[in-house]
Amino acid sequence: MAKLKWGMIGGGEGSQIGPAHRLGALADGRFEFVAGALDHRPDVGREYAQRLGLAADRAYGDWQEMLAGEKDRSDRINLVTVATPNSTHFEITKAFLEAGFNVLCEKPMTMTVEEGEEIQKIAAKSDAICAVNYCYSAYPMVRQARDMVRLGEIGKVRLVVTNFSHGHHGDATDADNPRVRWRYDPAMAGVSGQFADCGIHALHMASFIVGDEVETLSADFASTIPSRELEDDAMVNFRMSGGTVGRLWTSSVAIGRQHGFEIQIFGETGGLRWASEQPNQLIYTPVGGRTQIIEKGEGGLHPDAQRLSRVAIAHPEGFPLAVANIYCDLADAIAGETRDGLPTAEAGLRSMAAVHAAVRSAKENGAWVDARPPMFR
Amino acid sequence: MAKLKWGMIGGGEGSQIGPAHRLGALADGRFEFVAGALDHRPDVGREYAQRLGLAADRAYGDWQEMLAGEKDRSDRINLVTVATPNSTHFEITKAFLEAGFNVLCEKPMTMTVEEGEEIQKIAAKSDAICAVNYCYSAYPMVRQARDMVRLGEIGKVRLVVTNFSHGHHGDATDADNPRVRWRYDPAMAGVSGQFADCGIHALHMASFIVGDEVETLSADFASTIPSRELEDDAMVNFRMSGGTVGRLWTSSVAIGRQHGFEIQIFGETGGLRWASEQPNQLIYTPVGGRTQIIEKGEGGLHPDAQRLSRVAIAHPEGFPLAVANIYCDLADAIAGETRDGLPTAEAGLRSMAAVHAAVRSAKENGAWVDARPPMFR
Amino acid sequence: MAKLKWGMIGGGEGSQIGPAHRLGALADGRFEFVAGALDHRPDVGREYAQRLGLAADRAYGDWQEMLAGEKDRSDRINLVTVATPNSTHFEITKAFLEAGFNVLCEKPMTMTVEEGEEIQKIAAKSDAICAVNYCYSAYPMVRQARDMVRLGEIGKVRLVVTNFSHGHHGDATDADNPRVRWRYDPAMAGVSGQFADCGIHALHMASFIVGDEVETLSADFASTIPSRELEDDAMVNFRMSGGTVGRLWTSSVAIGRQHGFEIQIFGETGGLRWASEQPNQLIYTPVGGRTQIIEKGEGGLHPDAQRLSRVAIAHPEGFPLAVANIYCDLADAIAGETRDGLPTAEAGLRSMAAVHAAVRSAKENGAWVDARPPMFR
Amino acid sequence: MAKLKWGMIGGGEGSQIGPAHRLGALADGRFEFVAGALDHRPDVGREYAQRLGLAADRAYGDWQEMLAGEKDRSDRINLVTVATPNSTHFEITKAFLEAGFNVLCEKPMTMTVEEGEEIQKIAAKSDAICAVNYCYSAYPMVRQARDMVRLGEIGKVRLVVTNFSHGHHGDATDADNPRVRWRYDPAMAGVSGQFADCGIHALHMASFIVGDEVETLSADFASTIPSRELEDDAMVNFRMSGGTVGRLWTSSVAIGRQHGFEIQIFGETGGLRWASEQPNQLIYTPVGGRTQIIEKGEGGLHPDAQRLSRVAIAHPEGFPLAVANIYCDLADAIAGETRDGLPTAEAGLRSMAAVHAAVRSAKENGAWVDARPPMFR
């Protein structure tokens, strides 16, 4: 099994998500890291890339240079990860896709719905894979939840309740710190702050597990730190294509919560609960029965969960391995094996459309609006 | 210290809340149980009352008989508890209050806002105490939270997030069971199902801890079991007088949750978290600091929490003792000592007004409405 | 149902265990508190008793006066609770038992094995009940565990692992504080410190749930604060009559643990886990199956657990209600209904014999010794 | 930074620990997997190695072939991992060490104390690194605990209490399954079953965190499934060089526990608690203060914990990353940077000596014995 060749844009030294991609891509030995444009400062990026072991000629200064350099190589990269700030995702993803590269784009895939539709159209026509890094969906117990729902083990889903809330932007005295400030500034962050940053994962996961799409929604946004233009706290109620009721809370001022991403799914014959801070357990209650703990790696899991359980039961697996699972699915997909758990451009587009819909609803005092991208109405 | 004389209406054999009142009223030895009209079937009520040790002449057949019997006795009861179904609270409470009895009324205090205002007016003019059994507010760690907020220990409160959700009405095959059915039938339950039943506790507690009133709200109701006319799941966003943002979720179809009543309060300099299934701990995180566990009964609690901690640290205290704390506060109040933690008719009125407001908002697709009773606008 | 008359010795104002007894005895309204000798200072005891509502002539100065005063009354007490310091339990219990009173004695029942055997002999010959306050055994979920074991639901028990450890005596700078000091001084505490104080509960519970007796044991004691003569930390390995292996750890220097009393029972076909800080849940795992949470008050509990669940599922019940359950069982037993869950003088004797055996073993470097009282060998 | 060359012996397809080594060695991109003798069946091992991407000439049939093949290559491996069954560790480790290779040996390092001393002597004289895979010690929060103890943040350690218990061998009907059976057969497993397999990790960690050695111990072993010759449950009390009291329980019949490895460290001024199923939190209680939660990745951790926190706070990191941390430390050590957290041959020897001492003590009814290897007495 020869290794696939992998390149990365963004994720430079000191970046938040860069290490998780490298750990995730390399852990299984299926990708070899061969090319990168890692930093917005060309020299810094080149130097860091070489320190990470890239050859000098593939330690690029920027993504255009990288695209040009890789395009015509016989040993060109099989996959490029886009882990730059949000506003650059669209143009980079588009350019690489159009050149026939497989792309793993960080969330949010684009800034606007129009851009999202454009990526979706390119991806639909292309042989190249366009995946979006909704990596929480690759935890084995999330895949287990999804398959339990699919197989009817909790009956028709009535209700999904999810939240992704933390308190890391709760310090008003730190609100002007540039590393925090830009996130609530529309000039840099776009139409939404906390919801586009974290809530979007919860929104995606609701669809991922339930298997239906968010159709309409009503939102309440708040900037609890008054100097912020964009929301640092949001509540979104929604309805899904199959009739499921949804409730999603996201906050960055929930002091005391770390990365509190949780989801509860309530069906006609059972309930499920999963939390990202305890990702190796899935809590299941059959209606009228006792609550049970389903463990990653236990016997009798559904196949996707079994496949993605890497080490023995009760040896915890964490975030970097969830990212690694995305890369495994990508390696399989590149090898021609369909991996329907892999989040696609369509998922990226749908969640971005929902973000925009929520912004609109919040402005209109919670009016119910269509959450779907125009092309899917 | 002579014991106070206590009577009870409702709470007959097999009732849900009756035992908690008896355990709570008797535990501290400050009340003596002397009179009751315990059942809607006069004979059954009389018989049960005597089995519980009441004298035959004070084991009444109905509340009218009890009012007549007690009114002119020299040793008449010092307190009556109203633990009958919701639709009777108003007339019973009114009648006893007007006769000068101290009343502890179960929630919801009334069915309509108008009735609530009437009780409030009577109570305001009377020397008699009218309390409402928002008993969760009497857990020591809830009182600790309230005093921490009051004393500025988490700064100005930005956000309160609470839920009271269970799954005990999640079985559709049981939905026609009369014990469940009436709760979602407007003829019997009034304007609201789950929100008036459980959500109301969460709504009260938000005000209780934050110290401000709910002013406006927007609601999304769902009947996830289609045969239900009233909601079995609700989400309410609100704003409080001091500007605090509120989010409240309540459900009776959340299979796997038992009595999951939780509240999180996020202020400028800290966050708090309390859950009724672990009532003896209060989770506190100062901004930028580590999460700490505050234990009931530990040294240095605020006075109200200290006073209501009955047994040594880490010996758990549960729901019956929270109810007992309400009775302690009542005994003190009857003795003339002000207990500002005791939930009053005003609290009963305000929460009922909010229920009606939520019903209206839900009907109007989540329109923001005034949540205050007219008399307090 | 006329109330039973109840008296108390010890448990004066400010005592640790007094409030739990009063809450427990009164909560169910089956006992009336009518007599007491509550304090080692006669005047203080008399005054406090009257403040608690006792008649002046039954607010006694000491237990001898109380025995004399009650003995010949026609309305004499039906039950006396002995909640004085350990060294007085024997003579008080003996005197009241011999006068035909039912007694609830605090643990440890006596200081020596000889005294224990004497109480056991008196109790065996008498019609009076002699119970010992191993109150943790009265939590509904402990009764559930016991009945599950009895009914073979986890198969033959192989192993029981328990600990009762806290850190409240872990501060060396506080070790000379008289309220702490006496506990580690043989002149006042007897042969054992922490093991006789807390470990004894764990020892009792192992037998209570498994249904077999401790036969032999080997102990390792430590005085981790060197100024202490008696142990503040102990580990005891034991074997039970049915062959079950036992392991018991108890400590008072486990800083960070509150009243960490836990027990795990492992049988051939399943395991159970219960912890006193979460007393309303029993964790059960069938061999080869998933861990389940059994909730107090859920449908289908075994009868004893069902009977002692007082309020609805998921409304927590705590330590005072466990004590109340002991009083319920006593009220039933006094009324002639056998309550085999009630801990008896035999249990008090057996656990005291095991304490003495552990002390001997620890002195002999962990030699295995017979843990049974001579009369039961 | 050129990659180091890495080889592996054992860890073939379907092995338990193989995947964790590969994930761990590759995740950080510091090692390149170039050589292996992965299976006890030469052909199977060669084939699998090639499937994992090794060149045909470095996909060896057995370790002797591998040693011969690598010894004289200019690009020979910089590190070899020994992940074969226990009885082969000694000869393989010895052979590679003597040939000057750096070795990471799985635990237990050897079967006998004599072998352990021999490895220790070879390692002491050699420039090559000999590390033992006590990988739990590489979790960031374990390193944090160690540094807190070192820096006196909990004062002199009085007591360490640890257990490593699971229930995966609790099914008697499965006891003759060969995959389980050999573990309790002295012919294959050596002198000890569960203690040498899991208890040894707990033993190592006690020393690792406390910073002292186990000097004497007393053990109680049980074969709770009677057909087993070796113990499936053990309790070991010990004393450390600095006077610390130790208590260690390990079991494989604790049905309901998964990989319940926990450690509590109690010092004069504070207590710590860490559990492998929640490895990203360290629970800390200062004496007289409140319990706090220390999170992996939070600001202000001690340097080693900070360095080994890979992704942002509250993104969980699990077992494979703990193994990766061992490989990081090895890569650094190979590069000449001292990593004193890396478990050495001395640690491997000391823990093996303690296992043998425990076996002896258990046979002698818990007699206290010297736990140190002769060469360190």
Ligand SMILES: NC(=O)c1ccc[n+]([C@@H]2O[C@H](COP(=O)([O-])OP(=O)(O)OC[C@H]3O[C@@H](n4cnc5c(N)ncnc54)[C@H](O)[C@@H]3O)[C@@H](O)[C@H]2O)c1
């Ligand atoms: N999937 C997840 O769970 C998750 C978590 C965190 C961040 N993210 C996403 O990852 C992306 C990056 O976030 P982050 O927190 O790591 O940001 P960051 O600011 O910490 O790092 C961004 C990195 O990109 C580099 N960069 C910026 N512009 C570039 C350009 N034009 N070309 C090449 N490199 C460039 C920067 O130099 C830096 O190294 C964002 O889109 C974010 O939403 C996703």
Ligand SMILES: NC(=O)c1ccc[n+]([C@@H]2O[C@H](COP(=O)([O-])OP(=O)(O)OC[C@H]3O[C@@H](n4cnc5c(N)ncnc54)[C@H](O)[C@@H]3O)[C@@H](O)[C@H]2O)c1
């Ligand atoms: N505070 C809380 O946490 C809490 C919890 C549960 C119930 N409640 C409230 O307590 C009240 C009772 O609820 P429940 O669940 O115990 O109901 P229930 O149906 O279980 O019991 C009601 C009892 O009242 C008696 N009753 C009915 N009509 C009567 C009348 N006219 N006169 C005298 N007795 C009459 C019935 O015979 C029965 O014994 C409700 O208002 C409910 O909202 C409060």
Ligand SMILES: NC(=O)c1ccc[n+]([C@@H]2O[C@H](COP(=O)([O-])OP(=O)(O)OC[C@H]3O[C@@H](n4cnc5c(N)ncnc54)[C@H](O)[C@@H]3O)[C@@H](O)[C@H]2O)c1
């Ligand atoms: N079952 C349990 O879980 C539990 C818990 C705590 C204490 N206890 C037991 O309860 C007993 C009391 O413990 P405590 O912690 O409450 O002690 P404490 O020192 O707090 O209180 C003892 C009380 O007894 C009174 N007293 C002492 N000598 C007396 C005498 N001769 N006559 C009358 N009153 C006398 C004292 O004045 C004081 O009020 C002990 O035996 C203890 O082991 C049991």
Ligand SMILES: NC(=O)c1ccc[n+]([C@@H]2O[C@H](COP(=O)([O-])OP(=O)(O)OC[C@H]3O[C@@H](n4cnc5c(N)ncnc54)[C@H](O)[C@@H]3O)[C@@H](O)[C@H]2O)c1
């Ligand atoms: N550090 C830890 O936490 C941890 C966890 C599990 C296992 N282990 C240790 O790892 C070692 C392996 O355990 P496992 O559970 O993976 O065993 P396993 O039986 O699952 O796998 C052993 C592997 O080694 C191969 N093998 C056997 N003999 C060989 C030889 N002579 N040459 C080459 N390959 C050979 C087998 O073919 C198999 O692939 C043991 O020493 C065990 O104690 C450590």
